[in-house]
Amino acid sequence: MAALPRPRRSALYIPGSNARALDKGRSVAADVLILDLEDAVSVEAKEMARAAVAAAVGVHAYGKREVVVRVNGLDTPWIARDIAAIVAAMPDAVLIPKISRPEDIRRARAALHAAQAPEGLALWAMIETPLAVLNAGAIAATTNSNSGVPLEALVVGTNDLIRETGMRYVPGRFNLVPALAQTVFAARANGIAVLDGTFNELNHWEAFRTECQQGRDLGMDGKTLIHPRQVTIANEVFAPSADEVIWAEKVLAAFARPENVTRAVISVEGKMVERLHERMALRVIETATAILPDD
Secondary structure, eight states: OOOOOOOOSEEEEEETTOHHHHHHTTTOOOSEEEEESSTTSOGGGHHHHHHHHHHHHHTTTTTTSEEEEEOOOTTSTTHHHHHHHHHHHOOSEEEEEEEOSHHHHHHHHHHHHHTTOOTTOEEEEEEOSHHHHHTHHHHHHGGGSSSSSOEEEEEEOHHHHHHHHTOOOOTTOTTTHHHHHHHHHHHHHTTOEEEEOOOOOTTOHHHHHHHHHHHHHHTOSEEEESSGGGHHHHHHHTSOOHHHHHHHHHHHHHHHSGGGTTOSEEEETTEEEEHHHHHHHHHHHHHHHHOOOOO
């Protein structure tokens, strides 16, 4: 039996230099915790943050949550020590920022191999430069290599994309939609996950919900977050709704009837349904089943 898809509705960034936030991560209901050594950590705190994150990961402090560590960029002076410390601690994945081309993925894999990365450690890649968006398909395709370190997810860095392109922050993000969609296409073409960028305004909850819904409509698996208060809405929006689950159950039940087993197209409550809808329904049920209760 194939493994259930891992829920990644909410991925909360936690600054590695913030001991209180690292501890609070134990009780946050996010599907993913991204322990950050890069943007959220000042130059003066890099060494301290690395040690704190490695210690937290090493004692498996976060229960069933997926634990990802965002290291510093491949061209920074901290990357070698980041990789060595984090690989030894054994998180679920290492997130590499500022990926722009497939060669960057190969460099990251080489560094992980040099640090003797254990089997099961995955690689995630930030898509946060114009060149990364243009190369998204080629970057995502590197997951098909026989490296032993699979590329499992693309994470959109919308703040960096806006800064590097000269775009403005616009409600509705019409200017970012082409980049978001291209990243989704790249991920789906290669069977990997894709997470939306952050929402920076903590008190505009309806706008945050709307942006989550936009990301879900575009095909994102979840959203990266900057505050624990955003988790509940992200978990709700990116989970299958009750109506979606009910409809999926009806589709699967209809195709399972003896008279429909060999049919390619059937009618369910007056709607024409094809086998592709059966596969979509199965995915809805698998996703709903995989969502863990808050712990």
